[in-house]
Amino acid sequence: MHPGPRTLLMLAGLIVAAAPALAAQAPETGGGDADEKARSEARELVYAGDEFFAQKKYAEALRAYQRAERLVCVPTTSIEVAKTLTAIGRLSEARELASTIAASRPTPGEPWPFMQARRRAEALRDELGARIPRLRVRITPAPATARLRVDGQAMTASAEGSPIDPGNHWVEVEADGYVGARQRVYVPEREVTTLDMALTPVPDPDGGGASPWVIGGFVTSGAGLALGLGAGVAYLNARSDLEEACRQGTASCSGDARGGANTLGWVSNVGFGLAIAGAAVGGLALGLETSTGPASSVTWAVGPGYIGVRGTL
Helix, strand or coil, rough: CCCHHHHHHHHHHHHHHHHHHHCCHHHHHCCCCHHHHHHHHHHHHHHHHHHHHHHHCCHHHHHHHHHHHHHCCCCHHHHHHHHHHHHHHCCCHHHHHHHHHHHCCCEEEEEEEEEEEEEEHHHHHHHHHHHCCCCEEEEEECCCEEEECCCEEEECCCCCHHHHHHHHEEEECCCCCCCCCEEEEECCCCCEEEEECEEECCCCCCCCCCHHHHHHHHHHHHHHHHHHHHHHHHHHHHHHHHHHHHHHHCCCHHHHHHHHHHHCCCHHHHHHHHHHHHHHHHHHHHHHCCCCCCCCCCEEEEEEEEEEEEEEE
């Protein structure tokens, strides 16, 4: 592939301007031979980058241009990097580089292609300023400890939205005392996309604390069981002693002794009744509490290149 006029102008400026830049490194690089080698390698890399770019192999083109820029960092190589970043979709990074190129100060006697590169950078910076979209994340509730990350990078939530590259992004929100939320969103160019993220409080390990009905029911059940067992054992002992006294015909075989034993039996029955009633009240209250958790919700998440669901269960 033969280089176009723009590439030839860029290379001419690269060759002219690289000499003084590299001359300052001559004691370290071994003089003119090393300078010429760097310029020659940069030219070949630019040629390769142009070929890759024409074939829409933008990743390979970016690597070639960046290597050329590292060898000879001048506006004409940097603008090619910014151009390729734009083609890849890394608009924010491309605009930042274009702004740097446009703001760079001309040097005395610099070649005309450098001025052209700065003008291209200014135009690209303004174009990308209009194309770069914004993402506005609304967190509900909005605790002071909320932390927002987009594609793993920290981002500050703002009412006007934060600049972001167009395309699909993963948004994550975390906050102390809340279950983290994660959602995928598609952000188109030139628009402000609003994403609502709902935080759910972290469940209490003890279920948020048992109600008085649960506590009272099970405490009553335990006390009733203890009373029933104690009175039941005493009743059985009293009955055994009474039967033995009646067989021997002693004075202990009396109506009062029978009444006392029956009273212990009645107390035992009451205790077991309380145990059953308390267990029923506590179990019913506990069942009602556990059934009032948040209802599950599932919604579709659709965007160019993906389809999925999100929600809580």
